[in-house]
Amino acid sequence: MQQLSAMDASFVYLETPHTPMHIGSVGIYDPSTAPGGFVRFKDILQFIQSRLSGARSFRQRLVRVPFDLDHPYWIEDPEFDIEFHVRHIALPKPGDWRQLCIQVARLHSRPLDMTKPLWEFTIVEGLDNVEGLPPGCFALVSKVHHAAIDGMSGVEMSAAIHDLDPNMAPREGEPDTWRPENMPHVADLLVRSYFNSLAQPARVMETIGRSLPGMARLGSQVGKGDVSIRNARPAPRTRFNGKVSAHRVWDAVPFKLADIRAVKEAVPDATVNDVILAVVGGALRKYLLSKGELPRDTLTAMAPISVRGDGDKGALGNLVSAMVVGLGTTVEDPIERLRYVHEEAINSKAMTNAVGAKNLSDYSKLMPSALAGLGARLYTRVGAANAHSPVFNCVVTNVPGSRVPLYFSGARMVAMYGTGPIFDGMGLINTIYSYGQTIAISFTSDRDMMPDPAAYADALRETFAEMQAASTNLGAKPSAALPVNVGEAEPAAR
Template identity: 55%
Template sequence: MDSSFVAMESPNSPMHIGSVLIYNPATAPGGFVRFKDILQFIGSRMQLSRTMRQRLVRVPFDLDYPYWVEDPDFDLEYHVRHVALPKPGDWRQLCIQAARIHARPLDLNRPPWEFTVVEGLDAVEGYPPGCFAFVTKVHHAAIDGMSGIDLMEALHTLTPDAGPPSKPDSWKPEKIPGPVELLGKSYVNALLNPLKQAQVAAKALPGVAGVIKGLVSRDFKLSTDLVPPRTRFNRTISPHRVVEGRTFDLAQFKSIRALLPEAKVNDVAIAVIGGALHKYLSAKNDLPKTTMTAMAPISVRSSNEKGDMGNQVAAMIAPLGTHIADPAERLAYVYSQTNNSKAMTNALGARRMTEVSKVNPLFYMALGAQLFSRVSLAHRLAMPFNTVVTNVPGPPVHIYSSGARLESMSLSLICLTDGLGLAHVVQSYVDEAYISFTACRNIMPDPEFYSQCLQDSFEELLAAAKAVTASAPEKAASKKAASPASKPTKPKAKTATPKIAERKSKRKA
């Protein structure tokens, strides 16, 4: 799976993910942070992340998967850059700068990550003067959403004055293997691959049986709602990007579940995105009659794989309810559809789904990816989903980098491919929730409008939830008032009539 992101890399589709992190230096010593302080801080903690000093080495002709090698020429100052926004330095300029940085491919002859420190955020609303940002880029071959959180933990502390790790750094560079050595390894792996394919096929059989059993017992169903319509987002993309997003109060986000208490926060996020797409495409007179769908990644990373590099994810298809205007009805629809998709994914086995990717030869993956891009097949073929919605939980407490407090994880950046011109990330941090998106600039030239659609969709759901919460006491009171007055109660039984009292005394005698 990691190799598939290497195979899909192209000038129009760089396969890295990232985020925009905003820091307040007021908590740092002296109330400010210098660029050299950031370099020193990151350098002192690199032993906590396996990702940071390893580079990819590709096998000639892609006859085998690439290898990770400890880079003998590692240079921290190459990976950590420094820029400033032009004045006035507002939110829109920050988004434009982040999109430009994100659109540039990484150098895969070096460890595949870059951090850009961005100063000059003085006019970004909601943040005090002097704040700075990190725009991060890490190749998707190195991390998924959950291992990205581990990287965040390596580069942050729980207190502003925490010192460097107590253990000495035992890292050692490695020699870059030559073509002959790599071809020798690929030959051995090619001999073993048929055996691996047979093992994967055997492991897949219980999942297929589980799906058949689930369909027969109607634990889930194959619905036409899982078939995506053709949209403007599902065509060949350009190399240009736009990024935007919205910040919400996490408590308010969770309160929307009053519309449907059994719904999860992820269902609420999908319903918000479905409503935003309904509004955006309605304004363009381009709304499909059937629901759009999203690919929702599912982490299958076990507890003992927490610090491992690479990707441990499966996926499910989540209908977005874009064809439903009413927010409460849309949430109910999303909840029922995600439950159906989860049941199907569980029957198949999310972990088994990832095993299949381990035996796909890289040569064919790379050839297929290049053919798909060069022939513009995205214009001709139907895509299996319209967009991506990935949910990445953030830290529930404030964290610090170089002594500066992380104020916001407001934007997450995600890779796009031909046929996938819009992708979303849902994230949380302390008491805030974020929905951000990355899009091809040619496909979505007005990201501010779509961002407003996200806000409007959220407010509609919140208003509907507040109406339900406000009406609950009134319904309870009216139900109590409407109960029959003649129904006897225990207190009334004490005030018996004389005849009843006489009968009771006789029974006692």
């Protein structure tokens, strides 16, 4: 039995029927590479069953302490049944990209069963009319609760079910020694919560003590003018910063990595991440201008930062901090917007480094569990998101993927996209997923906040096209256009 960290527990407390707190992915696979040239659903079930030992989250369920007097625990589920977690559906006709987007949004909007291990895989067939896909492709839509994984540990979970060749050779390593656990007694949980509460003051003092040098460094750098605290002010209110509904929209736009790298050369020392943030900023500018709702102040994005070290490999849950970056939505010129975002990112990283990213993530420990749970429930129930200025306007999170082809049950991955949670006050998340020589911007939003997701997807494409055109004086040559929804890895070296 393992207790959740304060940050992991916060995602449990934020869970409501309208705000399911899971993250996930949409992988598309070509079964022609599998042995025999096809993959049956029962083959997929057997394959996943054989890989369960590769990630602890597969067979661990949540146990909450009565009244949330302490943070929940993970136990090895005594009633684990893989067929509950792996489902099989087909797209309705015509089986095109739009139908896939609608189906992904529907699946993503449904909460996970919090009494089971917090993950779900849905195999989606019938993609034959999705542009650019080989015949017979299927999708794997995954959902894993944010309490169990962050973006980086999600990569480790993904690695458990993917191979570097289609032959599905047995994994070398320790045998599967998994054993189920009995449900803990309520009295045991209450006793544990009592003793943990006695240690809480010491944990608070330890966290504050570790953060003081960082706060002093930040104050010194602000005083010298090395760091600006302009992003510490509230963000402007937009349609994405109110109370969310139970309905979701989803879409994704791929870009060639070579084109992203060419554009970044327009601004000295700019990074691929800077280009992505500038694309998101430009798309939000276009989208909100079309609604007559563009604020006078720049929108901001929260960008999670992994603090997962080498010693944390395989650790459950979230080891992340965050920085807030201005998106330059007030800047019309695409290259000037990239320059603005680059400077904002440098400043935000300097602020985070001064305090210490790990220290920022530890601040979640300061809130007692019962108060954290009550606060999350009240925030949602009274619609508090509609009554205050947002801290940031959206999330832009980057998940690194493989540069070489991956195979699931022998089927070659041809594209990978991301999904993410939204909640009251934050109704738009952009998930950046790289695979091979492609980077895709996937986005999840509320259906009432973004009733026309195709318009935002078009704005992403148009913004990047403008950035490419503006950077051509540096000699950047755009690659051949990608199909609307497909990106592919380079063949593995032989």
